[in-house]
Amino acid sequence: xxxxxxxxxxxxxxxxxPLLPTTPFILLTAFCWAxxxxxxxxxxxxxxxxxxxxxxxxxxxxxxxxxxxxxxxMMNGAIMTTVFTMPNDRWWLKLIMIAxxxxxxxxxxxxxxxxxxxxxxxxxx
Numbered sequence: 001x002x003x004x005x006x007x008x009x010x011x012x013x014x015x016x017x018p019l020l021p022t023t024p025f026i027l028l029t030a031f032c033w034a035x036x037x038x039x040x041x042x043x044x045x046x047x048x049x050x051x052x053x054x055x056x057x058x059x060x061x062x063x064x065x066x067x068x069x070x071x072x073x074m075m076n077g078a079i080m081t082t083v084f085t086m087p088n089d090r091w092w093l094k095l096i097m098i099a100x101x102x103x104x105x106x107x108x109x110x111x112x113x114x115x116x117x118x119x120x121x122x123x124x125x
Contacts, residue, residue: 001032001033001036001037001040003028003032004028004029004031004032004033004036004037004040005029007025007026007028007029007032008025008026008029008044010025011023011024011025011026011028011029011050021071021074021075023053023067023071026044026050026053026054027053027054027057029044030044030045030054030057030058034058053067056115059115060112060115060116061111061112062111062112062113062114062115063108063111063112063113064113065113065114068108068109068111068113071108072105072108072109075101075104075105076101076105079097079098079100079101080101082097083097083098
């Protein structure tokens with residue numbers, strides 16, 4: 001319960017702070033509350049802002065195309081800004097950051113951005 005509350009707080013902060021991600025913290029909140037409190041998990045699913053995102057993830061492992069673009073641009077923009085402002089003697093750290101950026105982007109884009117037709121029909125029932 002406590003970890004879910006902390007991650008919800010960080011997710012809400014992420015709405016207002018550009019380098020703090022919202023989606024991973026909200027999904028962590030859903031994960032924690034699904035295992036600790038049915039009441040809080042239901043509240044999160046029924047929330048008009050976070051509910052659809054959590055429902056899409058829990059039922060179909062879907063990341064909407066808009067969120068894929070937004071997360072990729074924000075993450076890579078922040079990492080590339082850091083890489084270009086970092087001293088050149090830390091080239092190994094720059095390579096690590098670029099590798100993290102590439103692999104995380106590939107991972108994000110490996111998920112579907114729409115539910116499969118058959119699965120969507122089952123959820124609608």
